[in-house]
Structures are given as structure tokens and as C-alpha cells.
Amino acid sequence: MKKTLRYNYRLKPTPEQEAKLIEFGSYSRGLWNLLLSENQRQHEQDGTFLFYKDMASRIKQVKNLPEFAWVKAFDSAAAQQVARDLDTALRNGTSKGAHQKFPKFKVSYKIKKLHNDSFRAVNNSNCIRIENGTISLPKIGWVDIVLHRRLVSNIKTVTVQFRHGKWECSITQEVECKEAKKVLSSIVGYDINSKQTVVGSNGLTVSNPKFLKQSKEKLNTLQRQLARRKKGSARWNKTKNRINTLHGKVSRQRLDFAHKTARQITNASDIVVFEGLNVKAMQKFNGQMVADNIMGLISDLTKYKVELEGKIHHEIGRFERSTGICCECNHRHKLTLKDRTFTCVNCGTHNDRDYSASISIRNSGERDLMANGTIVRVKPMPQQKLLGKTKVFELSKLSTGSEEKSAA
Structure with missing residues (x-):
């Protein structure tokens, strides 16, 4: 079984190449807005939308018009x-099950140095x-490129973007997954909370580094400086870039920490169990x-690394209770956010809140x-002996195949 993965690399373009990258990013944004306006006009006329085949034919038509000469200068595969992307956004925005908003027009910044446009090129021939x-990028x-790691397979697509003052390219490749293990020797549950990032039933505890809090003092200083500058001036742009660079550092620190934690979790056991979190609702709180x-992010990265x-990676139901359950007798308790430990009223066992939740x-x-x-x-044979509390499982051998059952 193959899986498509994305690897990020740093680009170092020349001034002429950087101007071309900015130009292609603006072409991608302009083409998005053009096709979206055509969809809105079509919907006002007969209540239908233009999807990929119709939009691809419209792109061919506008190339011959003199006022749309910039579409001809753009890479044809990137335009497709x-x-x-707009086809996917329209389908998700109009279907009831996707729960996504209707696509919007992309607005550019007035200053090119602060743009965040991107475009995706396809490796054809x-x-x-x-x-x-x-x-090599088309046209x-x-x-x-800063090739900090070797490529594992052929390149499928490359997405070029300007983020936090640096040019980056995201390369997608197909990676072959290892053969599914037939005998699984360990299963570990992980609880994710605000105090410790991850607490495992095997005793693993990873504290939350709080990278934003570490940079909060410097960030507040830069934001006060920005408030004193005249908006649009050279010093205002310089301070704005420094704030953007600092946010980029925090973002990279978080991603690095998440990858290392996910790798540690993957190597620890054969079956990984997480709780299904509604992160979007938690962010409102x-x-x-x-x-x-x-x-x-940690749960998502762990999933693809485990596969x-x-x-096996598994998530329990979002509304299935795990907090406040005694790890010895499974008696349920009502706890507040301040209660980090509790004593079971049934068996008298003193439990740590997060560790007990991971066992549940x-x-x-x-x-x-x-x-x-x-x-x-x-089940061991009469002449076999298993260690202590070690649980051993194997993939069930049904006609559907273990790969389909693990993905279900």
C-alpha cells in the first residue's frame, strides 16, 4: 500500500527568479478570483456551478483574449x-456533510513583500x-534548494509559497508502507490535555513546552513598536517583518516538537489509541x-507515521468518557478542571487524573x-508462557483483508 506524503524544503531564488515566483503567485490568485466570479454569475443565471471540466475549458477560452494575456504566461498545469482546488472548495461548500463554508475571493496585500500567494506545479513528463x-520549476x-533530506520516490507535485519571509516548496511523493504486522505485542492509550501534552498508559509523559509563551515578551515589545510606527512607512514594514519572522519561528518549533513526539509514540507500541478531540470547539473556549x-497536530502526525x-492507529468516540474513571475498578467520578488527582470512593485507589484517563x-x-x-x-498454548501483563494480538484473518479493516 502506498501513501502520499509531503516534504518541505527551503528555496533560495535569485532576485529575477523571486520576481517570477511573485508573479506566478499573483496569477494563481487572479485565476481563482476569475473562476469564482464566473461561478457566481453562472449560479445567478440558472442556479448551477461550473466544475473542473467546465472551468478548464473556460481557461482555454480566455487565453486567446488580449486582456487575459497573463493567463497564457502562467504555467498551464498550475492553472489546472x-x-x-476551486472544484473541491465548491463541492465542500455546497454539500451538507462537509460542514465547510463557500469559497471566498482571495485578497492580496498592497505591498508585495507581505504577500502570501502560492501556486502548485505538476511533474508532467x-x-x-x-x-x-x-x-527545475516550469517557466x-x-x-x-536546501535539500536537507533525500527524496524517497518520484516527485508528483510541488507547491511554492512565501512564508514568514522565506521561500518554501512542498514536494509530494508516494511512499511505500511497510507490510502490516500480523502479531501485535502491545497497545497503549494516550490522553492529550492542557498541562501535559501527552500522557500514555505506558508511563510516557511529555510536558507542554509552550513556545508562544516563551516568545510572548519579545512579541509584545514588537507589537508596541508597531503601534507607534506610521502605518505603511519603512519602519512599520520592518517591524511587521520582524513580527512575522518571530511567528514563523514559533510555528517551526511547534512542528518540530510535534514530529518528535509522534515518532516517540510510534516507536513505543504496535497499537496506538487516541481520544477523538473536537479541537475547533475547544479553541472557542x-x-x-x-x-x-x-x-x-500530534494525533494527525502519529496516524500517518503508524500507518x-x-x-494500527485508532481513535475512540468523541463523546466516550475517559476522565474520572478509576483505573482499578472502573468506577466513575465527577471532577473539575482543578482536580488533577482523585481517590476512588469504591476501592480507595489514589489515581492521577491523566494517567487514569489514558488507561481508560x-x-x-x-x-x-x-x-x-x-x-x-x-491465547497461549499450554506449553507457552507469556510475560506478566503483556497482551498479544493478531490481525483477524477475514476475507476483506486486514488493510481494509484497519482503515474502517
Whole structure:
């Protein structure tokens, strides 16, 4: 089984190439707005929308018009990707099950140095390749790239974007997953909370580094400086860029921490169980705390890393209770946010709130996986001996195949 992954690299374009990248980003934004306006006009006439095939034909038509000569200067494959993205946005914005808003027009900043446009090029006929520390981009040429890691397969697409004062390219590749393990020797549940980022039923505890809080003093100083500057002046732009750079540093620190934590969780066990979190609803309660704790990011990164290793990732139901359950007798207690420990009124066991929740998540995940037939408990033969409390499972051998059951 193959999985599409995305790897980010830093670009170092020349001034001429940077001007071309900015130009292509503006073309992508302008084409999005053009196609979206055509969709709105079509919907006002007969109540229908233009989807990918219709939008692709419209792009061919406008290329011949003199006022749309910039569409002809744009990469044709990148223009088709804009149509595909808008097609997906229209389908998600008009369907009831997607719960996404209708697409909006992209507004550019007045100053090009503060733009955040991007475009995606497709590797047709091996037009995108990396040689001697450079990457070839259609209609742009060979651009220097910081190749900090080797490519694992052929390049599918490349997305170029200007983020936090630096040019970056995101390369998608197809990676072959390892063969699914037939015998699974351990299962671990993980509780994600605000105090510690992750608490595992195997004793793993990862504290929340709070990178935004570490940079808060410097960020407040720069924001006060920005308030004293005249908006649009050279000093205002300089301070604005410094704030943008600082936010980029915090973002990279969070991503690095999330990848390392996800790798540590992946290597610790064969079956990983998380709780399904409604991060969007939690952000309404305390958005800064949730964002600085990267709750949902760790679970998402762990999922694809576990699948690459041929292991099992599972999430219990969002409304399934895990907090306040005694890890010894499963007696339920009502706890407030301030109660980090509690003593069971049934058996008298003193429990840590987060560790007890991780054990409840592990037990719930084990019941779910055995109920839907993904795994079965291995019973030792009379002459075999298993260590202490070690649980051994194996993938159930049904006609549907273990890969389909693990994805269900």
C-alpha cells in the first residue's frame, strides 16, 4: 500500500527568479478570483456551478483574449490545479456533510513583500526534477534548494509559497508502507490535555513546552513598536517583518516538537489509541492555550507515521468518557478542571487524573478493535508462557483483508 506524503524544503531564488515566483503567485490568485466570479454569475443565471471540466475549458477560452494575456504566461498545469482546488472548495461548500463554508475571493496585500500567494506545479513528463542542489520549476528555471533530506520516490507535485519571509516548496511523493504486522505485542492509550501534552498508559509523559509563551515578551515589545510606527512607512514594514519572522519561528518549533513526539509514540507500541478531540470547539473556549498545545497536530502526525510502520492507529468516540474513571475498578467520578488527582470512593485507589484517563482510552480502544474484528486476542498454548501483563494480538484473518479493516 502506498501513501502520499509531503516534504518541505527551503528555496533560495535569485532576485529575477523571486520576481517570477511573485508573479506566478499573483496569477494563481487572479485565476481563482476569475473562476469564482464566473461561478457566481453562472449560479445567478440558472442556479448551477461550473466544475473542473467546465472551468478548464473556460481557461482555454480566455487565453486567446488580449486582456487575459497573463493567463497564457502562467504555467498551464498550475492553472489546472487552481481549477481543481476551486472544484473541491465548491463541492465542500455546497454539500451538507462537509460542514465547510463557500469559497471566498482571495485578497492580496498592497505591498508585495507581505504577500502570501502560492501556486502548485505538476511533474508532467519529468519537468520537475532535482539536480546538483537545484530544482527545475516550469517557466521559471533552476532554483537553488536546501535539500536537507533525500527524496524517497518520484516527485508528483510541488507547491511554492512565501512564508514568514522565506521561500518554501512542498514536494509530494508516494511512499511505500511497510507490510502490516500480523502479531501485535502491545497497545497503549494516550490522553492529550492542557498541562501535559501527552500522557500514555505506558508511563510516557511529555510536558507542554509552550513556545508562544516563551516568545510572548519579545512579541509584545514588537507589537508596541508597531503601534507607534506610521502605518505603511519603512519602519512599520520592518517591524511587521520582524513580527512575522518571530511567528514563523514559533510555528517551526511547534512542528518540530510535534514530529518528535509522534515518532516517540510510534516507536513505543504496535497499537496506538487516541481520544477523538473536537479541537475547533475547544479553541472557542481557550484558543491560545489549544493552539500552543498543538493537540490535534500530534494525533494527525502519529496516524500517518503508524500507518507507514504497518501498525494500527485508532481513535475512540468523541463523546466516550475517559476522565474520572478509576483505573482499578472502573468506577466513575465527577471532577473539575482543578482536580488533577482523585481517590476512588469504591476501592480507595489514589489515581492521577491523566494517567487514569489514558488507561481508560486504552481499554476502550481495545474493546472497539476487537468488536469490529480488526484484532483478536492470542491465547497461549499450554506449553507457552507469556510475560506478566503483556497482551498479544493478531490481525483477524477475514476475507476483506486486514488493510481494509484497519482503515474502517
